[in-house]
Amino acid sequence: MVEILTSQVVSGLATGCVYALIALGFVLIFKATDVVNFAQGEFVMVSGFISYTLLIRFGIPYWLVLILTIVVSGFMGVILERVVVRPIMNAPIFSIVIATIGASTVLRSAAGIIYGYDVLPLPTIFSKDPVRLGVLNFTAMDVGVIGSSLVIMLILYLFFKFTKTGTAMRATAQSQTAARLMGVSVSRIFSLTWAISAGIGGVAGVLIAPIIYLDPNLGFIGVKAFAGAILGGFGSIPGAIVGGMLLGIIENLSGYFFNAGIKQVSTYILLILVLVIWPSGLFGAAPIRKV
Amino acid sequence: MKRLLDRAAVLGALIGLLVLTGSGPVWAEDGVTDKEVVVGAGMDLTGAVANWGVNIKAGMEAVFNRVNDAGGVHGRKIRLIAYDHVYQPPKAVTNAKRLVERDKVFVMMGHLGTPTTKAIKEYLEERRVPNIFPSTAASIWTTSGPWHIGDLATYADQTWMIIDHLVKDKKIKKIASFYQDDEYGLDGHLAGKARLKQHELAYVAEVDYKRADIDFSSQAAKLKESGAEAVILQAVYREPPRLAEQCHAIGYHPVFIGPSPIVVDKTIELGGKHVDGMMGVEVYPLPTEPGAFLDLYRADMKKYFPNLALDTTNLYGYQKAALFVEGMQRAGRNLTRDSVLKGIESIKDWDPGWGLKYSYGGDARRVMSRVGRLVVVKDGKWTKVGEWMELKEGGRR
Numbered sequence: 001m002v003e004i005l006t007s008q009v010v011s012g013l014a015t016g017c018v019y020a021l022i023a024l025g026f027v028l029i030f031k032a033t034d035v036v037n038f039a040q041g042e043f044v045m046v047s048g049f050i051s052y053t054l055l056i057r058f059g060i061p062y063w064l065v066l067i068l069t070i071v072v073s074g075f076m077g078v079i080l081e082r083v084v085v086r087p088i089m090n091a092p093i094f095s096i097v098i099a100t101i102g103a104s105t106v107l108r109s110a111a112g113i114i115y116g117y118d119v120l121p122l123p124t125i126f127s128k129d130p131v132r133l134g135v136l137n138f139t140a141m142d143v144g145v146i147g148s149s150l151v152i153m154l155i156l157y158l159f160f161k162f163t164k165t166g167t168a169m170r171a172t173a174q175s176q177t178a179a180r181l182m183g184v185s186v187s188r189i190f191s192l193t194w195a196i197s198a199g200i201g202g203v204a205g206v207l208i209a210p211i212i213y214l215d216p217n218l219g220f221i222g223v224k225a226f227a228g229a230i231l232g233g234f235g236s237i238p239g240a241i242v243g244g245m246l247l248g249i250i251e252n253l254s255g256y257f258f259n260a261g262i263k264q265v266s267t268y269i270l271l272i273l274v275l276v277i278w279p280s281g282l283f284g285a286a287p288i289r290k291v
Numbered sequence: 292m293k294r295l296l297d298r299a300a301v302l303g304a305l306i307g308l309l310v311l312t313g314s315g316p317v318w319a320e321d322g323v324t325d326k327e328v329v330v331g332a333g334m335d336l337t338g339a340v341a342n343w344g345v346n347i348k349a350g351m352e353a354v355f356n357r358v359n360d361a362g363g364v365h366g367r368k369i370r371l372i373a374y375d376h377v378y379q380p381p382k383a384v385t386n387a388k389r390l391v392e393r394d395k396v397f398v399m400m401g402h403l404g405t406p407t408t409k410a411i412k413e414y415l416e417e418r419r420v421p422n423i424f425p426s427t428a429a430s431i432w433t434t435s436g437p438w439h440i441g442d443l444a445t446y447a448d449q450t451w452m453i454i455d456h457l458v459k460d461k462k463i464k465k466i467a468s469f470y471q472d473d474e475y476g477l478d479g480h481l482a483g484k485a486r487l488k489q490h491e492l493a494y495v496a497e498v499d500y501k502r503a504d505i506d507f508s509s510q511a512a513k514l515k516e517s518g519a520e521a522v523i524l525q526a527v528y529r530e531p532p533r534l535a536e537q538c539h540a541i542g543y544h545p546v547f548i549g550p551s552p553i554v555v556d557k558t559i560e561l562g563g564k565h566v567d568g569m570m571g572v573e574v575y576p577l578p579t580e581p582g583a584f585l586d587l588y589r590a591d592m593k594k595y596f597p598n599l600a601l602d603t604t605n606l607y608g609y610q611k612a613a614l615f616v617e618g619m620q621r622a623g624r625n626l627t628r629d630s631v632l633k634g635i636e637s638i639k640d641w642d643p644g645w646g647l648k649y650s651y652g653g654d655a656r657r658v659m660s661r662v663g664r665l666v667v668v669k670d671g672k673w674t675k676v677g678e679w680m681e682l683k684e685g686g687r688r
Binding site for chain 1: 336337338339341342345472498499500501503504505506508509510512513515516528529533536537539540541542557560561563565
């Protein structure tokens with residue numbers, strides 16, 4: 001019983017880490033540009049296909065594929081920002097959000113047209129064989145996914161905290177006008193934010209696609225990650241991470257204690273409950289009222 | 292008075308016209324003209340079971356293309372209109388209405404998916420459109436009256452075979468069910484429950500999942516806890532490899548066995564070594580076996596769909612269409628919905644040349660074939676372990 005529960009928590013945490021990465025992508029773009037990018041899930045899907053192509057069709061080694069996928073995904077983020085978002089930056093936020101939903105549909109269909117709607121297996125370097133450590137039951141895959149996610153989060157933290165560009169990005173998130181006055185190129189920061197978010201999506205894609213298989217509908221995982229971001233408090237980076245992880249664990253446990261139907265809705269029930277008690281999410285700042 | 296008489300004359304003429312048009316050419320059936328027959332299908336071309344949809348459609352079109360190139364059936368070419376329902380019942384309903392009311396299809400042919408076809412069942416009955424060989428072997432199509440007719444042994448029949456094999460041959464008493472929580476999964480699940488009861492047994496665990504679910508770790512945990520020695524997979528091709536992987540991850544290695552939808556190469560491609568030893572029921576031969584009918588299939592697929600690999604999925608569509616064409620041949624030049632159903636029902640011991648014979652009738656099941664055989668994944672391939680067996684009528688009682 002204990003063993004099974006711990007294995008549920010560990011595998012839930014692995015999925016949750018991927019949710020957390022995608023949620024991070026949502027939050028970074030939102031903080032910097034006030035836009036909710038609903039194509040975030042499609043970044044994950046497209047990067048899955050990119051790594052599939054590089055690995056299977058071109059036979060490039062795994063570590064190089066990982067780097068190339070992140071770079072190519074980053075470029076995709078910049079292109080999306082330049083082509084879809086920037087021209088309508090002054091339009092109401094609502095229109096921009098719809099534009100990102102449009103972009104997600106275009107990306108999904110494009111993947112379908114190029115690769116077909118078949119489910120494809122994506123190889124991974126992590127083994128799916130079981131490992132036992134006392135009461136802990138897990139696979140190398142779980143540990144690999146959790147470890148890689150934590151490393152990416154740490155790199156991001158160091159980047160934001162200790163580099164000049166990172167500081168400029170944080171400044172832009174706080175006040176665009178003030179940042180501009182301090183000599184920060186806000187438009188360059190916007191592009192960079194999209195590149196980083198898409199790049200994180202790329203990592204998420206490489207990590208999750210071998211687990212749940214690759215197909216053009218993979219991007220719908222973004223919806224769950226979005227719920228995770230809200231759970232943690234939309235706009236909060238630690239919130240996105242904790243919210244995503246929590247979501248993965250709760251999903252697994254509710255499936256274990258109840259049935260598939262409850263598992264499917266458990267995240268949303270929890271989301272509603274949390275928002276009723278803490279309207280701004282677990283880590284969200286209390287809204288500042290103007291007087 | 293004269294005006295009244297005039298009106299009566301006009302009315303009479305109109306009624307006469309109606310009667311005349313009503314009894315016009317006999318093939319004034321929807322979707323049938325002198326030169327063409329239009330058949331409709333709802334497929335999943337972009338969703339969770341798109342691998343089935345794309346391939347079944349191609350298999351059916353391969354037959355229709357060959358028949359059309361040779362001049363059609365009784366001079367009529369067959370045109371297939373297929374819409375994508377993404378394996379979602381509400382979309383299947385919209386598509387069916389579009390096919391019947393706008394495209395005026397003659398029959399629904401090879402409609403994919405149990406929940407999706409069940410969603411349009413009553414509509415088709417209402418519009419009196421035959422539902423011919425839907426791409427679902429649920430027992431509902433074999434027992435629901437004249438407008439529905441299935442082609443192969445049902446999931447219920449197949450599950451009875453699975454249970455009998457596990458209990459009698461393998462002497463396994465602890466059996467669990469992993470099933471899709473809809474009309475598809477329930478067909479085999481409930482039939483299995485009934486058959487177990489006849490063996491004075493019961494499932495040790497009944498674990499469900501939802502269509503398009505992608506994670507089964509909690510199901511794996513429950514199955515392990517139940518101590519089941521065999522798990523019956525009432526699933527499609529995407530879930531069995533993932534479930535097997537997640538069971539193995541917690542050190543649980545039961546016998547996995549399931550009905551025909553899992554017996555596709557995709558299961559092996561996705562699961563790799565984790566599906567080694569997985570068992571299934573096959574209801575028609577493998578694409579690689581010898582036989583005149585399979586030679587024809589391989590030639591047609593190569594000619595019309597050179598980019599698609601030979602696979603049980605497109606062979607499924609292919610044999611359906613071949614059977615339908617045989618039914619149309621028998622219906623003759625005077626083609627109506629009634630005559631095509633009669634044509635299909637007149638098929639007895641028809642042997643297309645692959646060792647399997649098709650017969651309608653003889654029992655209560657509205658199907659054309661009642662056989663199945665067991666297969667197992669060995670060295671990365673589905674390999675037969677038994678011979679063809681006539682399957683008993685599996686029910687839910």
